[in-house]
Amino acid sequence: EAQVTQNPRYLITVTGKKLTVTCSQNMNHEYMSWYRQDPGLGLRQIYYSMNVEVTDKGDVPEGYKVSRKEKRNFPLILESPSPNQTSLYFCASMGQGNYGYTFGSGTRLTVV
């Protein structure tokens, strides 16, 4: 089944403890993105990648890092999480040809 898989689905962590949210797609897609969703602010793009080793900042990149060493994986790294990064995070992928994005099921992160 074609899908975008995120892990974990739920995560509670403490301020300052580094964490990684994984994202993997099995559709051989070139484009991948990370979004966060917050009440009243909607979905906002954090980082995106156009292919292996090609990444760029979205609208809200502060406090996040990404890497794209393999085409299928696009992990989101929070080096020193803070409570304002408590949010619902989505990974998405899209192939060349402009067929629209496929989203993962989301990761609900709570930073205390």
Place this chain on the structure above:
Amino acid sequence: KQEVTQIPAALSVPEGENLVLNCSFTDSAIYNLQWFRQDPGKGLTSLLLIQSSQREQTSGRLNASLDKSSGRSTLYIAASQPGDSATYLCAVASGGYNKLIFGAGTRLAVHP
């Protein structure tokens, strides 16, 4: 800067009604427009994708139209059912295929 607005913010209707959800965007230079459905606490499910050169797309009881020149799209849901209850999000690819700008969504409740 591209902005996407969805009206109404919330809608409650009896089962069987035909519905129209509205989406407007400020910059007509878009690559495509995508309608998503989101169930509470869940991921985004793509419903319809309209390329910038297209006027409409249909899938089952759903029909989406696009008028780029006026910066508008509508999602028409025919014969609504309780299972249609969800939040509907409109997103435009603007500034690149990889950059989706989302509206705040329309929360739909269909009651029996």
